Amino acid sequence: MSTPVINQLTIIGVGLIGGSLARALRRANAVTTLVGAGRNADQLAIARKLGVVDRTETDLAKACAGADVVVLAVPLGAMRAVLEQIAPTLSPDTIITDVGSAKGSVVSDAGQIFNGLPARFVPGHPIAGTEQSGVEASFAELFDQRRVILTPEAATDPAAVTTVCQLWEACGAQVMTMAVAHHDAVLAATSHLPHVLAYTLVDSLARQDDSREIFDYAAGGFRDFTRIASSDPQMWHDICAANREPLVAALQHFIRDLEQLTRAIEQADSDAIKQTFERAKQARDAFCNK
Numbered sequence: 001m002s003t004p005v006i007n008q009l010t011i012i013g014v015g016l017i018g019g020s021l022a023r024a025l026r027r028a029n030a031v032t033t034l035v036g037a038g039r040n041a042d043q044l045a046i047a048r049k050l051g052v053v054d055r056t057e058t059d060l061a062k063a064c065a066g067a068d069v070v071v072l073a074v075p076l077g078a079m080r081a082v083l084e085q086i087a088p089t090l091s092p093d094t095i096i097t098d099v100g101s102a103k104g105s106v107v108s109d110a111g112q113i114f115n116g117l118p119a120r121f122v123p124g125h126p127i128a129g130t131e132q133s134g135v136e137a138s139f140a141e142l143f144d145q146r147r148v149i150l151t152p153e154a155a156t157d158p159a160a161v162t163t164v165c166q167l168w169e170a171c172g173a174q175v176m177t178m179a180v181a182h183h184d185a186v187l188a189a190t191s192h193l194p195h196v197l198a199y200t201l202v203d204s205l206a207r208q209d210d211s212r213e214i215f216d217y218a219a220g221g222f223r224d225f226t227r228i229a230s231s232d233p234q235m236w237h238d239i240c241a242a243n244r245e246p247l248v249a250a251l252q253h254f255i256r257d258l259e260q261l262t263r264a265i266e267q268a269d270s271d272a273i274k275q276t277f278e279r280a281k282q283a284r285d286a287f288c289n290k
């Protein structure tokens, strides 16, 4: 798809994802004026100083005035409050999209606040990020060759979907669409579950070992496995709260499999242990070579 030139795009929440989106859009010359909005004036001043956005506002309604596209890039727990602040004055012509890691809660919040999901609301989720937060950690290449999932409803305006799709493609991403419930189940298994496991592993070990001796002897594998436990606790709390049911289902499934493997190790069932590790190696090697 060709790159659109958007006159004004407003990003609410200029952190890792909002800041990276702004940088990538600038790299692509896809937007004339980038407006950054949020509640933390100091963070916004840094975004302006870094040249990530052209102008900043702490009044969210003001930030959205005249915007062709508004991107919500705040933690999931803040989406509802942000939508409440912008809804009364938002032009019906403005396209709204978001980057939240779960989609059901945002769709439900927006549906309640606007009295039905607006046709120009295109829910979205870039499957790209890091364990860091804040605009200083943002970079233009974050979305290169990464996937972005859009979850439009039947009533979503196709022209709005096309514009959001073009914007992400201009950022180097590959865009696909999916139903909200499917997105939330898939991401619960592939992203939310691993984050919960990494947090639990590190917490469990840290609480068993007051001297932190375990960490002194941890090898590369521990670092690889636990990198994501350095992610922002508030953001991941919000994701767990927003995607509770699919995440609990994924956790229960995983716990059953872990119990099975625990029994195999307890009973020295070499065949069962090796079969599990063989299947996992094959699956991961195939995923990494894709």
Ligand SMILES: NC(=O)C1=CN([C@@H]2O[C@H](COP(=O)(O)OP(=O)(O)OC[C@H]3O[C@@H](n4cnc5c(N)ncnc54)[C@H](O)[C@@H]3O)[C@@H](O)[C@H]2O)C=CC1
Binding pocket: 012, 013, 014, 015, 016, 017, 018, 037, 038, 039, 040, 043, 073, 074, 075, 076, 078, 081, 082, 099, 100, 101, 102, 125, 126, 127, 128, 129, 130, 131, 132, 133, 134, 135, 232, 235, 239
């Ligand atoms: N971090 C990651 O790797 C990824 C995060 N996401 C999603 O992107 C969203 C943003 O995440 P990050 O950029 O990592 O977070 P971040 O913490 O780096 O940035 C969030 C920004 O929102 C602002 N903010 C927070 N509450 C606000 C409020 N009530 N009103 C206005 N501004 C507010 C903060 O000041 C901050 O600038 C989240 O919904 C997250 O689920 C999606 C893909 C990857």
Ligand SMILES: O=C(O)C(=O)Cc1ccc(O)cc1
Binding pocket: 100, 101, 126, 127, 128, 129, 130, 131, 191, 228
């Ligand atoms: O740091 C990592 O590897 C991540 O997995 C980042 C991430 C966090 C949240 C998302 O919704 C998508 C990607």
